[in-house]
Amino acid sequence: MPINPDAVGSKGEPGRRSWNSKDALLYAVSVGAGSLDPVTQELEFTTENTKGVQQRVLPTMAVVLGAGRGAMGKVGTFNPAMLVHGEQAITLHREIPVEGELEAESEIVGIYDKGKGAVIVTESHSKLVDTDEPLFSTRSSVFISGEGGFGGDRGPSGPTNVPPERAPDHEVTYSTRPDQALTYRLNGDRNPLHSDKQFSDIGGFPKPILHGLCTYGFTGRALLHSLCDGDPARFRHMEGRFASPVLPGDDLTVRMWRTGDGEALFTTSVGDKTVISGGLCRFD
Numbered sequence: 001m002p003i004n005p006d007a008v009g010s011k012g013e014p015g016r017r018s019w020n021s022k023d024a025l026l027y028a029v030s031v032g033a034g035s036l037d038p039v040t041q042e043l044e045f046t047t048e049n050t051k052g053v054q055q056r057v058l059p060t061m062a063v064v065l066g067a068g069r070g071a072m073g074k075v076g077t078f079n080p081a082m083l084v085h086g087e088q089a090i091t092l093h094r095e096i097p098v099e100g101e102l103e104a105e106s107e108i109v110g111i112y113d114k115g116k117g118a119v120i121v122t123e124s125h126s127k128l129v130d131t132d133e134p135l136f137s138t139r140s141s142v143f144i145s146g147e148g149g150f151g152g153d154r155g156p157s158g159p160t161n162v163p164p165e166r167a168p169d170h171e172v173t174y175s176t177r178p179d180q181a182l183t184y185r186l187n188g189d190r191n192p193l194h195s196d197k198q199f200s201d202i203g204g205f206p207k208p209i210l211h212g213l214c215t216y217g218f219t220g221r222a223l224l225h226s227l228c229d230g231d232p233a234r235f236r237h238m239e240g241r242f243a244s245p246v247l248p249g250d251d252l253t254v255r256m257w258r259t260g261d262g263e264a265l266f267t268t269s270v271g272d273k274t275v276i277s278g279g280l281c282r283f284d
């Protein structure tokens with residue numbers, strides 16, 4: 001069965017996920033935390049036993065904890081090698097605790113026919129199991145090349161969150177490592193697109209590409225430190241589009257423009273190629 005546009009509104013089974021301090025440390029290291037100076041930098045995210053430092057969780061860890069389960073299984077069949085992560089948004093309702101258990105519900109909220117491909121949009125909402133407190137919400141889309149043309153709605157078109165034509169207010173460059181994807185996959189996404197050249201060849205990539213969500217995590221660190229003074233409790237919302245693939249070993253430059261009280265637009269680039277476009281961050 002090709003893409004089924006009637007799957008909009010389909011919900012996955014509510015899924016539970018628990019995590020602990022070690023999961024949070026692994027996530028932080030997998031998105032480069034501590035790599036600038038492991039002795040002094042970001043120890044609140046990379047250690048649990050530094051004197052005078054309390055462990056905290058990077059806000060973007062929401063993407064590995066709360067990905068809705070099951071709903072994507074209802075959109076039809078397609079070649080998984082043709083699927084890439086298209087867009088990702090997270091909205092934090094409170095700071096993520098160092099350990100806990102959440103329950104997430106997900107729903108397909110959009111299926112769009114872009115001609116050359118299909119875009120599937122999923123939303124999920126996660127709450128803490130012990131208190132019923134809303135924790136975070138996510139919205140993500142995938143782009144499946146070759147699966148358009150099913151006669152569906154084209155959906156939202158054109159660029160969003162276009163930065164102003166002036167120099168950015170903040171600019172941060174982080175290096176990724178050649179083995180970055182091998183670390184990042186240990187958070188749970190073992191898709192061979194990020195490790196197996198035979199698989200990435202099918203999608204037409206020169207070699208296995210970095211998880212979009214790893215690029216997202218590096219970018220989130222730049223936003224956290226530049227806009228929120230490194231305080232995860234002030235980080236409210238982040239959204240952006242994966243505009244071009246990143247290869248492990250690439251340097252990521254995050255440019256931020258403050259556009260209002262508690263709001264900034266951003267892009268992430270590799271050289272002069274934009275890899276995350278349409279970036280928006282909200283913070284307290």
Ligand SMILES: C/C=C/C(=O)SCCNC(=O)CCNC(=O)[C@H](O)C(C)(C)COP(=O)(O)OP(=O)(O)OC[C@H]1O[C@@H](n2cnc3c(N)ncnc32)[C@H](O)[C@@H]1OP(=O)(O)O
Nearest residue numbers: 084085086087114143156157158211212213242243244245
């Ligand atoms: C399981 C995988 C996990 C991963 O982590 S994969 C790694 C992370 N993701 C990526 O690296 C993807 C990087 N992005 C791309 O390579 C490109 O981007 C795409 C191949 C996805 C699309 O590029 P193109 O074929 O050149 O598309 P167009 O001609 O620019 O646009 C066609 C329509 O598609 C919409 N669109 C383009 N890119 C995306 C996207 N990333 N997410 C959602 N929609 C997208 C546009 O707006 C437009 O539609 P409108 O004409 O109606 O405006």
